[in-house]
Amino acid sequence: xxxxxxxxCVLDSDIPGxxxxxxxxxxxxxxxxxxxxxxxxxxxxxxxxxxFKKYSGRGNYDVIFALSGGKDSSYTLYKLKKDYPFLKTLxxxxxxxxxxxxxxxxxxxxxxISGCDYFKLTIEKxxxxxxxRKAAESYDEFPKFAKYRASDICNICISIIKQKLxxxxxxxxxxxxxxxxxxxxxxxxxxxxxxxxxxxxxxLFEKQLQKIGVDDRDxxxxxxxxxxxxxxxxxxxxxxxxxxxxxxxxKVLETIVQLxxxxxxxxxxxxxxxxxxxxxxxxxxxxxxxxxxxxxIAGLVRSGEMSREDGLEKLQQELSQPxxxxxxxxxxxxxNKPQKILx
Amino acid sequence: xxxxxxxxxDYLKNNSxxxxxxxxxxxxxxxxxxxxxSIGLLELIDYICERYSxxxxxxxxxxxxxxxxxxxxxxxxxxxx
Numbered sequence: 001x002x003x004x005x006x007x008x009c010v011l012d013s014d015i016p017g018x019x020x021x022x023x024x025x026x027x028x029x030x031x032x033x034x035x036x037x038x039x040x041x042x043x044x045x046x047x048x049x050x051x052f053k054k055y056s057g058r059g060n061y062d063v064i065f066a067l068s069g070g071k072d073s074s075y076t077l078y079k080l081k082k083d084y085p086f087l088k089t090l091x092x093x094x095x096x097x098x099x100x101x102x103x104x105x106x107x108x109x110x111x112x113i114s115g116c117d118y119f120k121l122t123i124e125k126x127x128x129x130x131x132x133r134k135a136a137e138s139y140d141e142f143p144k145f146a147k148y149r150a151s152d153i154c155n156i157c158i159s160i161i162k163q164k165l166x167x168x169x170x171x172x173x174x175x176x177x178x179x180x181x182x183x184x185x186x187x188x189x190x191x192x193x194x195x196x197x198x199x200x201x202x203x204l205f206e207k208q209l210q211k212i213g214v215d216d217r218d219x220x221x222x223x224x225x226x227x228x229x230x231x232x233x234x235x236x237x238x239x240x241x242x243x244x245x246x247x248x249x250x251k252v253l254e255t256i257v258q259l260x261x262x263x264x265x266x267x268x269x270x271x272x273x274x275x276x277x278x279x280x281x282x283x284x285x286x287x288x289x290x291x292x293x294x295x296x297i298a299g300l301v302r303s304g305e306m307s308r309e310d311g312l313e314k315l316q317q318e319l320s321q322p323x324x325x326x327x328x329x330x331x332x333x334x335x336n337k338p339q340k341i342l343x
Numbered sequence: 344x345x346x347x348x349x350x351x352x353d354y355l356k357n358n359s360x361x362x363x364x365x366x367x368x369x370x371x372x373x374x375x376x377x378x379x380x381s382i383g384l385l386e387l388i389d390y391i392c393e394r395y396s397x398x399x400x401x402x403x404x405x406x407x408x409x410x411x412x413x414x415x416x417x418x419x420x421x422x423x424x
Contacts, residue, residue: 016362017362018360019363028357142377143377144361144378145377145378145380146380147377191385191389196402196405200381200384204380204381
């Protein structure tokens with residue numbers, strides 16, 4: 001049967017678990033999609049403001065911010081501090097061993113402009129390379145929910161960031177953790193993290209690591225149990241304000257470039273900060289046969305943040321062969337088909 | 344009970360990448376069978392609270408109550424009374 005592509009977004013019938021209704025031409029995500037109305041967005045923003053006013057000023061920081069140095073997180077940090085200047089914010093940049101020099105310079109610059117403290121979270125490169133190699137070599141070891149939302153490598157990386165940011169929030173007694181996810185990436189603007197759930201998610205990630213052959217006895221990647229034991233009365237909440245603001249890639253870029261953010265010279269349309277991303281996409285395509293950004297881009301198209309035409313074009317763009325080769329060399333992985341990848 | 348279970352199953356099929364024809368036993372682990380990860384669980388919890396107009400006490404957010412269709416169905420039945 002020939003491939004059917006959803007008429008509204010970019011998901012297609014070749015992706016396992018995706019069903020296209022032949023009558024309507026829509027995928028099952030689009031058929032049941034209910035966008036957040038502007039009234040609901042306003043209500044969420046009011047709630048976030050109330051939460052900020054109620055819980056800020058109690059710990060060492062009010063917000064632990066996940067800063068990659070890429071365009072979305074740089075813009076979100078700038079706007080967050082512009083809209084809520086009273087928030088004492090610690091921006092954490094995870095050095096996964098592949099962040100570009102541009103990302104570090106941009107992250108520090110945006111912190112300086114926004115008046116935030118900057119902290120670079122580092123783990124020994126050798127340890128990270130080994131971890132990413134195991135993720136790249138694993139097959140079908142991640143839950144479908146995760147596997148279809150990002151590459152195995154990105155899932156590992158983002159999980160470490162989440163675990164370590166929650167850990168940092170507990171240590172600093174910060175009531176909020178802010179991520180720069182768009183509406184396409186996360187539909188929930190406010191996520192409360194009860195301490196039971198923090199423990200459970202830690203254990204789930206520990207098991208996930210074990211599945212790919214990593215035993216994190218030193219708790220380098222997962223939240224330290226000792227920290228969870230000392231969680232205070234109020235567990236942190238995760239906030240996604242970017243999904244409530246009007247979003248367009250052009251507007252975001254225009255704003256931050258004016259502030260002095262430098263567009264990186266990376267030949268990778270999907271990431272402006274990570275030099276491992278092209279390899280992660282290549283690896284996912286090789287293993288599973290579809291682009292790991294498909295679901296992410298489908299979400300942006302579905303929510304109207306990106307045109308369908310642009311979304312389809314983005315998925316057709318070539319991955320950077322030099323970046324793939326460089327990452328493969330660092331991870332000590334042989335590339336089977338050293339040619340340009342096209343969908 | 345059966346209606347709640349089918350509702351949760353529909354949610355999983357509509358909101359995750361669980362194959363339509365896939366069957367799971369009532370006691371199967373949703374996380375260990377690769378159906379949900381921690382983010383998926385949070386979204387499911389959010390859906391349950393809204394769909395059934397219930398608040399879930401923190402001490403009930405456990406794998407026993409949320410990692411299987413049976414656990415979820417029992418929990419909703421108890422809290423929605």
